[in-house]
Amino acid sequence: MSKRLFSKSALFLKIIFLVSVFLVLLISGFTYKHISNLTNSTKLVVTTYKVNVELEQVISYLKDAENGHRNYILTKDTTHLEPYLSAREKVNVSFAELKEVANQNEVQKENLRILSKYIDNLFNNFTQTNAFVGNNLTLTEEFKSNFFEEKIIMDSIRQKVNEMIDLENKQLKERQKQYQSNLDFTPLFLYLVLLVTLVLIIISYNKITNDYKNTKLINNQLSIFKEAAIQLETIGKHGNWVWYIDTNVFTFSDNLYHVLGEKPGAFKCTLENFMSFVHPDDKEKLAAAVDRMMKEENLPFTYFRIITKDDAIKHIKAYGKLLVSADGEKRIVGNITDISDEVESYLVLGERNLELEKNNAELSEFNYVASHDLQEPLRKIQTFISRLEDKEAKKFSASGIQYLERINIAATRMRLLIDDLLQFSRTNKPDKEFVSTNLNELLEQAKQDVAETILEKEATITSDLLPTVSVIPFQIHQLFLNLLSNSLKYCKEKVPPNIKIEYSKVSSKNDVNLINVPKGEFHKIIFSDNGIGFEQKYGDQIFELFSRLHNKENYSGTGVGLSICKKTVDNHDGIIMAFGKPQEGAVFTIYLPA
Template identity: 50%
Template sequence: MPTSSSRYLRTAFIVGLFVILCIGGFTYKHISELSQTSKVVNDNYSLRSELEIIISNLKDAEIGHRGFLLTHDSLFLNPYEESLQKVTNNLHKLDTLIVSNGEQVEKLKVLKSDIEKRFNNFDRSFSLANDDTILTQDLLFLLHEGEIRMDRIRADITEMLDLEQRLLIHNQEVNEKKIGLTPLFFYGLLIVTLVILLLAYFKMSKDLKALKDNNIELEIFEKLTKQSEIVSNTSTWVWYIEENEFEFSDNLYRLVGEEPQSFEPTLENFYEYVHEEDINNLGQQVNMMMREEELPFTNFRVVHKDGTIRHLKAYSKMMDETEGDKKMFGVTIDATNEVENYRIIEQRNQELERTNKELSAFNYVASHDLQEPLRKIQTFMSRLETKEKDHISESGQLYIQRMKSASARMRMLIEDLLQYSRTNTSEKEYLKTNMNMLLEHAKTELLDSIEEKQATIICDDLPTMDVISFQIQQLFINLISNSLKYSKEGVPPIIEITHQEVFSKDVEEIKESLYKFHHKITFKDNGIGFEQTYAEKIFLLFNRLHGKSEYSGTGIGLAICKKIVENHKGVIMAEARPNVGASFIIYLPFLK
């Protein structure tokens, strides 16, 4: 905004200056034209006056001429000669007054010729004059010719006066028109100038108001910035490269335990607060900053006067050279809490590593040391049932059957726990895999149960996906096994497996996902189903909807399914109706 405003003001100033120059030029031209018109009018009056004077001088010449002819007194020649000289001067003035008018110039030539002839007539009549009282015939002829010449001169002057009168009227009209336009012309230029000045004034007023508002916003922003630095434990500083001077924000002083602006912002003064073990490394980083004009994230410690040690982190980057001066803007952050949290995380990671090692040891114990005595218990119970069957009472045999059932459930529980543990701790190596192949492997593993239940499995063609192969195969095994287990008595199970690609935003459960598309794989059966209120609980570890005597199982299978789907950044849901069947819906992400 300041740039556009200053550009506008410069433009207004240039336009105003141009208008003033135009006004001066037009004024000079207009006054010149008025002066020229006035001069022409004055010349018109002067020309008329000279023409009238010529007639008067010619009359004086005639009077002198007649006086001499009548008296033969040479005194009458004086006014004649003076009139001759005056007429000559009058003609010279006329030359200067009508030089610009072609028609008048021609008439002046005729007038000069007639005047010249008239004076020639005077000269010849003087030569014929004598002392006789009676005029000669030639002299009378010359006098008569002189009268004719004089009439021609009067006619010439009359024509010139008429022409000059017309020119005078025309020049007066032009002069009056120019004089009439002059006020309007100057008033118009004045209005234009005032409009430009008013526009400039309004623009300046608007810019001043905007500048005032900006200053208020800057003051508020500065206060907020200072407050945010205090709240976030951050500070800023600027290095003016050309002058090699620094400027510290108030909170940088607080980060080193001092009051704002309590010391001069120099590197030497700041180094006094840096921990002695970190000052060499920080100095090297700052020297590199001065050479390369950039400071990467640098960690160091500072020591307050009370002995408190704080961890700081600094970073800087070159600012845009909008004004020609090179500046580097830097940020210094109090990273003490970050360092302490990192130490806590390290400690917890170490504890997790110890816990994982203990879990690994437990897995080994569960897979070897616990199962070995359990196998012996089952073996000895089998021998006892076979060899001592006749010596054991009916109640003893019932107890043996319950012990066998309990040991079988314990064995199944250990195996499921191992399976769940492997799902959590196994390496997650994703490979591009044909899902149809994994489904076939799962069906092969469950072939006995499928044939026993006379189950029918209908499946769409599944895509090739990036998955953890053995986990997806286990997912298929658990879901098919679940449908077989909870099938209706006397009704052959029908399991339908369908696949489709969906937009993530169209599905409520995955609309917030980072992936645009998902694979939707659905396992639908015609089993006993369950109430929809239990749709989330069935995926919890050890959760069972039916008693041990009704259906076998440990309540871990579906929990394993959920863990496998989560490992693949997917979602699994269940929908069911009692005595109608259940559907398990899986959404696995992919990039299209």
């Protein structure tokens, strides 16, 4: 989980970094653009002023030329022609400047063209007028007309210059307005961007601080985990090793040295040094496992022995698994465990199993003796009692006859007890073969075994159709027989027994009695009767061996029958439960895995 949190944190910081870089580049780009706009605006303002200045100079030069020309007309003094003669050159220089600065404005270019035409006409008019003055024709109508035309041309030039100046001033206002707009917007935009950048920096700082705290906390937890792992290795006799595949380097944990009977760092971490501790008889097997590990990059469970420096032999279990880091580095992380105690316990367990097998054989022999040798004296006792009752009963006193009856009852109970114990011992063997069996047939066989009692007590037995299940037939037969016998035995006086056998298939998810069992489906069989019942507090006790809820004078029995039922159901991995109410009857519910 911590790895996922760090991954998210790193991704978040990367995003913050990229956003910050983007904002910085945005600020730089916008600043560059704004400076460029300011530069262009400045150039345009300078151009406007320069155009206006050059136009004013053109007007000034033309006025000087006009004044000099008029003075020459009045005085005929050629010295007054100097301004007129130099004005043309000055006007040409100014026009050259105007064409350069107004080259990008099509309207002004057209105005300059028209203005140039007017100026050419003006100087042509000056030349014609001078010719009239030189020839003393100043009083002629042609002179007057030419002089008047000079005034018209000059007025046209002034008008055109004023138009150009007005256009430049208008453009200057628009440029100043745009320039001012840029100036007004730029600080706000830069402030907002810097504010966002500052917020991102603060968020990054907080994130880095939290990550540092989390890293410190995780480092503390890792330190605790490392110490716990070392203690666990010591207690569990484990040792860890790591093989770095790319560099072919091994590392051993301190406790791995302890398992080998050495101090930590007593020898260099190499495969050859480790193999030197392996038992000679197991070296070839382990070497083959290591070769397979180097090829397949995996080490399955491997068992071998080692010899410590004090000649002690230890049994070792080893395992390794491939891990690939985020940067693609491969390494096999492995573990060795000292299982000498387990091997010794296994050997002891084997010896005990042999003893148990021997005891089981003796028990089987005892069962044979109980079924033959012990029952033979009981049969003879019952035979002699029968003869005494038939031939000598008249010679006995009333007390003698009573004693004889008690001996007969005790012998009969002894024989029943031996039979029940034999049945219980046979049920107690779980190694019977499971066979797919029709439970209806087993139920019918059980009914036949108690047919006389059913007729005697006029019992009614109703049953649902039972399934075919894989069971131990003999034990399920005993289960049905004991449940039927139990219901017939504990019936009410003068009330015919009514026994119902119900079947259904249920799921452990839907039955409240199966909450604590593995999930799955079960065959549910219910035996219910209308007998004398029992207190529910004895619901578990009645399945115990020799457990009886009623005295033997009123109800015969040994207290083994329901124990056989419980053992049979246990052998089938099932559940049996008893529910009862006094004088209302008993219900036995059986669950067998489907």
